Amino acid sequence: MTDTKLEVEDLSVRFATRDGLVDAVRGVSFTLGREKLAIVGESGSGKSTVGRTLLKLHPASARIDARVLRFGDTDLLRAGEKAMHAIRGRRMSMIMQDPKYSLNPVMRVGDQIAEAVLAHQRLPRAQVREMAIAMLEKVRIREPQRVYDRYPHEISGGMGQRIMIAMMLIPNPQVVIADEPTSALDVSVRSQVLSVLDDLVDERGLGLLFISHDLNLVRSFCDRVLVMYAGRVVESIAAADLDRAQHPYTRSLLAALPDIDHRRAVLPVLQRDPGWLTH
């Protein structure tokens, strides 16, 4: 791993709710360099809260504490709204699960990319169109000239997700947070989106924080894995070493994965241990 882009030390996020305080993230530490770092864990373990906190997209009810929360040379803890506005979507971007909610349904996809280009630089109309088409090619969309004129409902989920990635790339971000970017896609298009993300890390040298509940997927796609349980990182491990994971929670997640070669009459049930929180 080279050049640290994100540094997180002892991050805690607590929400004030009507039913009391919720400790969503507890003492999480990690760094992100030029790599694909996964955060895995079951629903409610705090993965998305970590991602949103880095962009300070948390609701007002959240209380954020950390010893270090740094993006490049910016101290995110002290960064005000103006500084965050300059970072969000420019230097650090987020890809959400479902592109349908992010694309404008009444605007042609090419025009949406062109608008994103124009938001960052002033260029003549024809050149903007050329750039938008080049971005579509970059995310491996075939017949980009035709796709340019389509509306979001006329394209597939996988194509929509790649269009979102194309838009996100325009300002050349250093860090991308992808929150379950492929869970709404079927398996055949999932690999197209993953290979586009893979190229970005290789070619542009960006850092990818890949949030997922799918241990099998991150095992083959990511370089390192943080396993979260009830707000804590219980294990941090190279993806290639997952089979040698030490923590009982990681081991039970692995044991619960379906195995096509060994059918089981009874599916394993994950047995929880209160001691996991103190490991």
Ligand SMILES: Nc1ncnc2c1ncn2[C@@H]1O[C@H](COP(=O)(O)OP(=O)(O)OP(=O)(O)O)[C@@H](O)[C@H]1O
């Ligand atoms: N705005 C909020 N107000 C109150 N509690 C919240 C808020 N956002 C998240 N939480 C709580 O924080 C905890 C962590 O939620 P988070 O969404 O980060 O988990 P997750 O691991 O990303 O789950 P999922 O995979 O379902 O998205 C949960 O208990 C959730 O209910």
